[in-house]
Amino acid sequence: MFQLIDAEGAATAPDRLPSPETQLMLYRHMRRIRHFDERAWVLYRQGKMGVFPPFGGMEAAQAGTAATLTPDDWLFPSYRETGAALTYGLPIKQSIAYWRSSPHGWYMPDHLKVTPFYIPIATQYPHAVGAALAERNRGTQNIAMTYIGDGGSSEGDFHEALNFAGALNAPCVFILNNNGWAISVPTRTQTRARDLSKRADGYGIPGVRVDGNDILAVYVVASEAVERARRGEGPTLIETVTYRVKAHTVADDPSRYRTDEDNAGWDAKDPVKRLRTYLLAQGTLTEESDAALLREIEQEFEQALRDADEFPEPKPSEIMDHVFAVPTPQQEQQRAVILEEYGA
Template sequence: MPPAAAEAMNKSVLQPQAEGQPEVPMLQFITPEGTLNPDLEGGESRLPDPETQLWLYRQMRRIRHFDERAWVLYRQGKMGVFPPYGGMEASQAGTTAALTTEDWLFPTYRDTGAALTYGLPIKQTVAYWRSSPHGWYMPENLKVTPFYIPIATQYPQAVGAALAEKKKGTRNVAMAFIGDGGSSEGDFHEGLNFAGALNAPCVFILQNNGWAISVPTTTQTKAQNLSRRADGYGIPGIRVDGNDILAVYSVSRDAVERARNGEGPTLIETVTFRIKPHTVADDVTRYRPEEMTAGWDEKDPVRRLRAYLLAQGTLTEESEAALLEEIHTEFEEAVAAADSLPDPTPAEIVDHVFAEPTPQLKKQRAQIMEENGA
């Protein structure tokens, strides 16, 4: 997709935003009320098929269940500090759904939903957020990196992985996430320039959720359309309603296919909102007036797709009840499995650093073992 085509796509809908977000064009398939956007060029022909729509709904309900239950586990002392993503399910599931497990995923600390959609087991995810060594490594059958805590370092690293795949002659791509705050970091710009100059098969997801920790987007940058930052690096930038999973999935799928076909990287800005605090230990009322969240509950991505699917007959009250029961059972079984994992030993803190331990690590491990009487 050339930049001109991406710009035309961005102009297809002008959607006003709630306070804290600028009014600029973005792509939208389904309105917040759950109806087809009347201004969408091509109408229903632009939507994924009903089976895919239902599958995307399942992914959103599944990762929302994790987010909600993680809060409960934290309060019970069964989970560490966790960055919630409730309200951003469409942005995370809709993008990652475009990948295969042969592609690379580089998530930030807030992208647990993306990793779960990609295939990271719930048991291992729970272990990770419990700071257990059983969650420190990623499954061998998945090309997903551990959740990035540093801001923006994953962008250049994703380019490196993408170029490695290109050099090996595969059609695999790399997808990396970042927040609106991270787009002001140097690594963000270096990553885009790196990818554009070398035509790397990368898809960059910029989740504009309105907040860079405790600073609103309008404070951390004067830019109103973050997707336009792609222009400076000669790659397409697309702005999409991040609470509309059908639109998010469509542009992500197109960007992934573009990368697979050797046409280079794409930057996708998903416009959403961080309704919940920065982490479960954060007091959001200290820096965000309640009125700033006005209107975003009505734009809820799960509620939006649910209304559309019910109206189309693709989903029924009965089938949804069965789906939610299945999701509940899956989660509880995974938590029970995580509970049954053996307690970590002190030496395990150095066991997952390098594939082959360095002499220094071997020395440190021996010292830990000695200190603990092992």
């Protein structure tokens, strides 16, 4: 398993490390999305957020991959990749609106090629391949990146997408975030495979296994896969080995199916603490600059929360918006019924 910084924050392969500027950029992304994750829990308990799937402890796997993309690339997130979408550029206020089930969060900004979070398991994988092939057919060097969990890798769509991408040499990067659990089912139960990256072998594409709590290693592996796709050398499957330290969703009680033995050791592998320890030891980060960064992140979130609070209350007819660019005749009829029953 590829690794650049160990759990104690010591470099294991100094010659492979990205630049100090890149290290700080990645650290900022992780702190920023962790703050979102922590505040989302609070908002849910205050009745100001809907059911939200937390990603705390998985920041490296999300930020380290999404940070390799340009705005011209595609991002296809599953429901747990809010952190990846934020890293890619999705505004915080829209993420808050989305998890409030507000129509103001249903659409994606025009300048970003990111899809809404996929709730069905694995359907995003074939869609990403299609987008990647469309970019190639248009003559661009843009790529598509998509995410799945270990449970999703047992779905048919996962295997069909890998075969489709391999056969057609699609410029697509597949991220498999192996966090140990498919809701309440551990990976060891849902498959006998212990190295999920080897699933790539069956489709003739490269598979890489990386320490998913080491963001520098994740970033290097993802960067290489992205550049490989841009050069026309086809897809890559990246398995990030991490752990879902939090619940499946804020409404879940993991104590009903997870034991202390299952959780043992993962807090010590925390990706944010690991990079922070390394940066402080190198002098790239100081206690003062870290505190200033946290203040900046807090202020950004609070402003985004105020902006989200100012979105007008949704109207019943808005449920028909942002489904198709041009509404179908059936949608027009349904919208007319809603307007008749509930008014404008």
